[in-house]
Amino acid sequence: MEDMLFYDRMQFAFTITFHYLFPQLTMGLSLLIVYFKWKFLRTHIDKYNDAAKFWMKIFALNFAMGVVTGIPMEFQFGTNWAKFSELTGGIIGQTLAMEGMFSFFLESSFLGLFLFGEKLLGHKLHFLTGFLVFLGSWASGYLIIATHSWMQYPVGYEVLENGKFVLNNFGALFSNPWLLPSYLHNQAASMVTSSFVVAAIGAFYILNNKHHEFGKLFVKTGVIFGLISSLLVAFPTGDLAAKNVVKHQPVTFAAMEGIFHTEDGGSEIVLIGQPNIREKKLDNKIAVPNILSFLTYQDWNAEIKGLDQFDPDVYPTNIPGLYYAYHIMVGLGTIFIGLMLLATLQLFRKKLYTTKWILWAIVFMLPFPYIANTTGWYTAELGRQPWLVYNLLRTSEGASPTVSSGNTLFTLLGFIGLYLLLGLLFLMLAGKIINKGPELEKHA
Amino acid sequence: MELFWYIVLMTMLAVYVILDGYDFGAGIVHLFFSKTEQDKKAITNAIGPFWDANEVWLIASGGVLFFAFPTLYASSFSGFYLPLMMILWLLIFRAIGLELRGQVHNKMWEAVWDKAFGISSLLLALFFGVALGNVVRGVNLGGVVDGVSTHEAHYFFLPLWNPSFSPHSEELGVIDWFTLLLGIISVVALTIHGANWIIYKTNSDLNEKLKTVVFNLNIALVALVIISVTIWHIIEPNPFHNFIKTPMLWIFPLIMLTGLFGTFKVKSFKKHGIGFLFSSLFLLGGLTSTVASIFPKVLPSTNNINPDLTLYNVAAHEYGLNIGIYWFAIAVVLVAAYMFIQYKVFSGKMDDVGYGEH
Numbered sequence: 027m028e029d030m031l032f033y034d035r036m037q038f039a040f041t042i043t044f045h046y047l048f049p050q051l052t053m054g055l056s057l058l059i060v061y062f063k064w065k066f067l068r069t070h071i072d073k074y075n076d077a078a079k080f081w082m083k084i085f086a087l088n089f090a091m092g093v094v095t096g097i098p099m100e101f102q103f104g105t106n107w108a109k110f111s112e113l114t115g116g117i118i119g120q121t122l123a124m125e126g127m128f129s130f131f132l133e134s135s136f137l138g139l140f141l142f143g144e145k146l147l148g149h150k151l152h153f154l155t156g157f158l159v160f161l162g163s164w165a166s167g168y169l170i171i172a173t174h175s176w177m178q179y180p181v182g183y184e185v186l187e188n189g190k191f192v193l194n195n196f197g198a199l200f201s202n203p204w205l206l207p208s209y210l211h212n213q214a215a216s217m218v219t220s221s222f223v224v225a226a227i228g229a230f231y232i233l234n235n236k237h238h239e240f241g242k243l244f245v246k247t248g249v250i251f252g253l254i255s256s257l258l259v260a261f262p263t264g265d266l267a268a269k270n271v272v273k274h275q276p277v278t279f280a281a282m283e284g285i286f287h288t289e290d291g292g293s294e295i296v297l298i299g300q301p302n303i304r305e306k307k308l309d310n311k312i313a314v315p316n317i318l319s320f321l322t323y324q325d326w327n328a329e330i331k332g333l334d335q336f337d338p339d340v341y342p343t344n345i346p347g348l349y350y351a352y353h354i355m356v357g358l359g360t361i362f363i364g365l366m367l368l369a370t371l372q373l374f375r376k377k378l379y380t381t382k383w384i385l386w387a388i389v390f391m392l393p394f395p396y397i398a399n400t401t402g403w404y405t406a407e408l409g410r411q412p413w414l415v416y417n418l419l420r421t422s423e424g425a426s427p428t429v430s431s432g433n434t435l436f437t438l439l440g441f442i443g444l445y446l447l448l449g450l451l452f453l454m455l456a457g458k459i460i461n462k463g464p465e466l467e468k469h470a
Numbered sequence: 471m472e473l474f475w476y477i478v479l480m481t482m483l484a485v486y487v488i489l490d491g492y493d494f495g496a497g498i499v500h501l502f503f504s505k506t507e508q509d510k511k512a513i514t515n516a517i518g519p520f521w522d523a524n525e526v527w528l529i530a531s532g533g534v535l536f537f538a539f540p541t542l543y544a545s546s547f548s549g550f551y552l553p554l555m556m557i558l559w560l561l562i563f564r565a566i567g568l569e570l571r572g573q574v575h576n577k578m579w580e581a582v583w584d585k586a587f588g589i590s591s592l593l594l595a596l597f598f599g600v601a602l603g604n605v606v607r608g609v610n611l612g613g614v615v616d617g618v619s620t621h622e623a624h625y626f627f628l629p630l631w632n633p634s635f636s637p638h639s640e641e642l643g644v645i646d647w648f649t650l651l652l653g654i655i656s657v658v659a660l661t662i663h664g665a666n667w668i669i670y671k672t673n674s675d676l677n678e679k680l681k682t683v684v685f686n687l688n689i690a691l692v693a694l695v696i697i698s699v700t701i702w703h704i705i706e707p708n709p710f711h712n713f714i715k716t717p718m719l720w721i722f723p724l725i726m727l728t729g730l731f732g733t734f735k736v737k738s739f740k741k742h743g744i745g746f747l748f749s750s751l752f753l754l755g756g757l758t759s760t761v762a763s764i765f766p767k768v769l770p771s772t773n774n775i776n777p778d779l780t781l782y783n784v785a786a787h788e789y790g791l792n793i794g795i796y797w798f799a800i801a802v803v804l805v806a807a808y809m810f811i812q813y814k815v816f817s818g819k820m821d822d823v824g825y826g827e828h
Contacts, residue, residue: 087569090522090565090566090569093522093525093565094561094562094565094566095562096529097528097529097558097561097562098558098562100529100532100533100536101532101547101554101555101558103536103543103547104536104543104544104546104547104548104554105547105548105551105554105555106548108544108545108547108548108625109544111536111540111543111544111547112540112541112543112544112545113540114540115536115537115540115541115543115544115786116537116540116786116787116790117790119533119536119537119538119540119543119786120537120790120793120794122533122536122537123530123533123534123536123537123538123794124533124797124801125533126526126529126530126532126533126534127530127533127534127797127798127801127802127805128797128801128804130526130529130530131523131526131530131801131804131805131808132804132808134522134523134525134526135523135808135809135811135812136808137522138519138520138522138523138812138816139519139811139812139815142518142519142816143815146815147815186787190787192786192787192789192790193787193789193790193793194789196789196790196793426544426548426551426625427548427621427622427625428548428549428551428613428621428625428626428627429548429551429627430627433551433552437551437552437555440555440559444559444562444563448562448566451566451570455570455573455574458573458574
């Protein structure tokens with residue numbers, strides 16, 4: 027039984043981690059593509075249209091990867107988490123079915139038109155199809171986060187005698203206090219990923235002395251969007267999301283921040299430290315006094331509950347994992363703001379394109395928004411453990427009763443092999459598109 | 471209310487089978503009948519702008535199944551664990567085959583992805599037929615061993631096959647001679663369907679040859695349908711009881727037969743697309759007839775201890791089903807509009823439309 031739960035959780039974690047590498051780019055990128063196309067409609071300068079088309083190629087590749095790795099997510103609810111699906115399907119099935127009906131059809135229909143239809147449609151309609159693709163991908167994110175929010179903070183439900191959760195207030199699913207902060211935080215974070223990717227490829231072009239004009243355009247656009255979005259990720263969206271955790275999952279918050287004991291006279295903020303579960307303390311820590319209390323309650327001396335205030339039975343299952351995920355996310359977010367501030371400064375001094383070290387830093391920063399997004403997702407998910415539906419349904423009660431651990435292990439290995447192949451092919455093809463660059467578009 | 475969502479779900483599945491069915495069929499045609507680069511291009515062009523959206527019908531149907539019939543979703547998805555995972559991997563393989571083939575111009579690369587696309591299309595067609603066979607045949611619900619239910623009444627697990635390969639053995643498997651037969655019917659029917667789509671959508675040199683292929687395969691299909699209906703009573707003692715009780719239901723087999731015999735005239739159709747219409751009718755009629763024959767069961771139980779799953783005992787709670795109608799109505803109108811736009815923009819013969827390479 028324990029084996030099975032472990033493999034089920036590994037399989038879900040592995041497949042969703044891999045899956046989410048793609049939508050986090052496409053959601054943000056769709057907005058940037060709409061921006062480029064809009065610039066073209068206003069200025070009629072070809073380079074903006076070429077830029078939109080170039081990023082659409084990257085988008086299409088990522089979108090295809092997102093779709094093929096997304097279908098297993100839906101399947102796994104039924105295959106690996108049958109008990110969970112049976113008990114909560116009447117509620118989360120609602121938002122997931124809406125995602126299929128409202129966003130997937132929109133995206134897939136208009137992506138085809140955007141990719142194949144420029145000549146047939148003319149530029150204005152072509153812009154519209156791009157906008158609809160953007161709308162679809164953001165709606166998709168919204169409905170997924172609505173599902174996720176219900177698991178974090180269940181609303182609008184009642185529990186029947188047989189343990190089934192049934193919906194009694196549809197509106198509550200979408201006015202869930204957990205939903206809006208999470209959604210905005212998530213979308214801002216996906217803007218960070220796409221801005222950094224656009225900037226990094228621009229910087230790569232400049233440093234390599236090719237596609238120079240596009241290099242500058244991409245760096246400029248990426249840096250400006252990158253600065254705005256990395257600020258938005260921290261404030262107000264990140265702040266609001268964290269306040270939700272404080273309010274509704276205080277034990278999670280204590281574990282995230284590594285507070286083992288409630289302290290009198292305000293809590294310090296830990297910059298670096300290693301949670302030591304056995305001795306219930308942080309090793310090797312560097313901390314600043316009272317900041318955490320202020321950030322959380324706007325009061326330097328507010329008390330923040332430590333883990334000692336809670337029953338160990340409801341502790342997050344993996345406290346060090348949660349602590350590190352959260353701190354990596356926050357640490358990287360801070361670095362993003364710093365780098366983009368510097369880059370924007372250089373941009374306004376008209377020195378960005380010649381400041382090689384910043385360009386190099388932007389190129390090397392490419393993987394880190396992905397890491398930040400992933401650890402952010404882990405923070406939310408590990409924070410909810412040991413619950414599937416917070417405080418109501420334990421993860422151990424949600425797995426499929428008839429599927430053996432051998433089968434789950436077998437399919438886990440299958441997914442690892444298949445996704446390894448997918449990942450390699452993706453890198454190869456993305457590399458090819460990037461290397462070819464946007465300028466050759468016109469002659470193709 | 472359950473009945474409403476059941477009809478919605480079955481309609482969505484039928485749309486999925488008809489739409490993604492021609493994609494699979496095109497894949498099978500691609501595997502067996504395309505020799506030249508030109509043929510291959512014609513085939514992939516014919517499904518290029520559509521297959522992605524077609525597959526969304528599967529995801530959306532899955533979503534509706536999950537929300538309206540959560541118990542059926544949980545029971546069947548965990549029960550058919552292994553075959554569903556295989557289907558999943560095949561869907562992924564097929565999609566990357568289609569997406570990647572044109573990205574690199576290299577003989578070996580193209581050959582590999584051509585085969586990936588063709589073989590996974592073939593296996594998917596087979597597996598979907600096998601899946602239908604399983605639903606008709608039923609499963610050992612509750613996992614009964616020696617007269618005792620080993621799990622909750624609606625949970626079960628099926629291995630891929632049983633050693634005796636028989637639909638009557640104590641331990642059932644997903645593949646036995648009965649389900650395999652339905653799988654083969656599915657492959658033949660979808661090949662015809664896909665070929666009809668290619669004839670409809672392209673000016674390919676392949677088209678004349680494909681008409682002969684469609685004609686010949688249709689003979690095989692008639693034979694297979696006769697065999698399967700004849701042996702149906704081995705699985706189900708009284709397969710026509712619903713039809714006898716409610717004669718209205720004969721409309722479904724009638725639709726199927728119209729499609730089946732209409733397809734024989736493939737060589738003399740003046741307007742393109744008529745053949746496709748007939749093979750769509752066959753698929754629609756075949757699916758609905760099968761569904762009608764087991765109604766209101768959605769998954770029969772092969773043991774006498776645990777009750778069949780019917781659409782009434784697997785549905786979600788009233789409130790959710792009621793409220794779902796509102797958003798679903800809006801969504802359906804939107805989806806119809808998208809499909810209209812999509813098929814309008816890419817209407818006509820594919821070769822005549824100058825859309826870019828992808």
